[in-house]
Amino acid sequence: MILSFETWQITLFSISVGLASTLLILPFGIALAWLFARKEWPLKSVIETAVLLPLVMPPVSTGLILLKIFGRRSPLGQWLYERGIEIVFNWKGVLIAMSVMSFPLLVRSVRTSFAEVNLRLEQIAATLGASPLRIFFVVTIPLAYKGIVAGALLAFSRALGEFGATILLAGNIPGQTQTLSLAIYNYVQLGKDSEAYTMLGITVGLAFLFVWCSEWLLRAERKN
Amino acid sequence: MRLCCRIPLATFELDVDASFDSRVTAIFGPSGSGKTTLLDAVAGLRDIATGEIEIGGKTLFSSARKINLSPQRRNIGYVPQEGALFPHLSVRRNILFGAERIVHAAGAKGIGMEHVLEILEIAHLLARPVTKLSGGEAQRVALARAILSRPQLLLLDEPLAALDIGLKEKILPYLARVRDEFAIPMIYVTHNVTEVLTLADWVLVIRGGRLLAQGAPKETLTSGRAVREIPEEQLENVFTVTFMESDKAAGRSRVRLSSGAEIFVPYLAQADRPTFQIRVSADDILVGIQRPEGISAGNILPGTVRAIDLIDDQALVSVDAGEDFCVRLTSGAVTRLALDVGCPVFLIIKTRSFRLL
Numbered sequence: 001m002i003l004s005f006e007t008w009q010i011t012l013f014s015i016s017v018g019l020a021s022t023l024l025i026l027p028f029g030i031a032l033a034w035l036f037a038r039k040e041w042p043l044k045s046v047i048e049t050a051v052l053l054p055l056v057m058p059p060v061s062t063g064l065i066l067l068k069i070f071g072r073r074s075p076l077g078q079w080l081y082e083r084g085i086e087i088v089f090n091w092k093g094v095l096i097a098m099s100v101m102s103f104p105l106l107v108r109s110v111r112t113s114f115a116e117v118n119l120r121l122e123q124i125a126a127t128l129g130a131s132p133l134r135i136f137f138v139v140t141i142p143l144a145y146k147g148i149v150a151g152a153l154l155a156f157s158r159a160l161g162e163f164g165a166t167i168l169l170a171g172n173i174p175g176q177t178q179t180l181s182l183a184i185y186n187y188v189q190l191g192k193d194s195e196a197y198t199m200l201g202i203t204v205g206l207a208f209l210f211v212w213c214s215e216w217l218l219r220a221e222r223k224n
Numbered sequence: 225m226r227l228c229c230r231i232p233l234a235t236f237e238l239d240v241d242a243s244f245d246s247r248v249t250a251i252f253g254p255s256g257s258g259k260t261t262l263l264d265a266v267a268g269l270r271d272i273a274t275g276e277i278e279i280g281g282k283t284l285f286s287s288a289r290k291i292n293l294s295p296q297r298r299n300i301g302y303v304p305q306e307g308a309l310f311p312h313l314s315v316r317r318n319i320l321f322g323a324e325r326i327v328h329a330a331g332a333k334g335i336g337m338e339h340v341l342e343i344l345e346i347a348h349l350l351a352r353p354v355t356k357l358s359g360g361e362a363q364r365v366a367l368a369r370a371i372l373s374r375p376q377l378l379l380l381d382e383p384l385a386a387l388d389i390g391l392k393e394k395i396l397p398y399l400a401r402v403r404d405e406f407a408i409p410m411i412y413v414t415h416n417v418t419e420v421l422t423l424a425d426w427v428l429v430i431r432g433g434r435l436l437a438q439g440a441p442k443e444t445l446t447s448g449r450a451v452r453e454i455p456e457e458q459l460e461n462v463f464t465v466t467f468m469e470s471d472k473a474a475g476r477s478r479v480r481l482s483s484g485a486e487i488f489v490p491y492l493a494q495a496d497r498p499t500f501q502i503r504v505s506a507d508d509i510l511v512g513i514q515r516p517e518g519i520s521a522g523n524i525l526p527g528t529v530r531a532i533d534l535i536d537d538q539a540l541v542s543v544d545a546g547e548d549f550c551v552r553l554t555s556g557a558v559t560r561l562a563l564d565v566g567c568p569v570f571l572i573i574k575t576r577s578f579r580l581l
Contacts, residue, residue: 123269126295127302128322142312
């Protein structure tokens, strides 16, 4: 089966914005996960809960909140608009929606793998004169990297599947904000079954690949 | 070195105040008495409620003066019980991990990698992944890593506890070599008397977070208060001896105690070092008030009773026979022989009751 230009375009758009969102949240996710796993600070549990919220809230609700935050009538949206940046109804909206929705998955996964790193090793590294930064990059990260990669894969998969928040914040504009999920919805609405099934095949294949990779990495980490 | 700290723990409070100036200080006590906590506090890995830690005139921690150096700046080498090697790094990278530390102990510049590898016999392990090391090898690598960070103090937390008996006796000489070759003071945590007597020149006996006794190992561990902390089978005498000659046919070797007295120990082909250590259990020594005749035991040493400590139904008899021997008798035996301080006695020790270290 030869994929149409449109199908290619939608697939590539989804993958590249998904990838961008994962790369965008990776440093923040790692930093926050480390703070959760290693430090005690005031309001920690409140922040932890807030970060996990998009995981359990209806995505549409999250989308609505994002729309209120980034819409042109909000102070932030206004401020951005005056500087020529518009989030709503273009690819940046897709990026924000994907990032926010996949962030909790990344943080949870990375946090767990940080917690599994033997604290004793970090302590001994400190007695050997290693600075906190060196301990983080030479001891903690290498020992947790499989969990970090698995978390990133999971976040990327979640980003690809994003629907509810995206459609509210970015709309469903073919050639501009239409992702795989939005396209499937669109094709089903229009009764274009074969196109919908092609898209379905692509999403199932990608999701399977990423979840399988992520599980394989987590298993390998547990074995160590 | 001054070690004074109070740390509240879940079930008891660790409260220790000790000052010592020794090469190897043993912290001796049963498991769960707060020994590891104490090491963690010295290394700066644990909060101390109040107290003061000072090494060689340098204050590492003082609650009164609000000083609390980070572990990085304390310049202390720590070998934890489990070794804690970095599993993702090779043996070489583990060993060199602390080598580029900025603050080195004064006088530690002379510690070279080649020398450390040679003393611990681990040069052949350098390229190996850490996961492919045996327990004894891992301990030596952890020790090398700590030494090469050129610390002003080495903390060893039961380095032999996880090893089986055969291996323990192999590693013990390495520790003695480290003590003799590198001028690094050590604090050595253990619940094994032999290790204290073999390695340490000062001992702190702790139990339930309290300091029960401290002093020179031999006197301290055979005194009334500390002896109750010693497992039944562990009350021992350890001596440093000089090799004289071996007699294979007779199955024994002749060695000389530092007092000049000579004794027979089980046969050893060739001493790889001119002096080494031997031990004999306090339960394997007989006491006679006359010189016995016609018995198999190879060693009969004349001496004088120096002290008798009655502990419950046991008597710890300290006999000066050139060296101090600690003998454990029943309280009945002391009465029967009418032993008292100053009595002349004979110590009867089988050749095979001596163990070589």
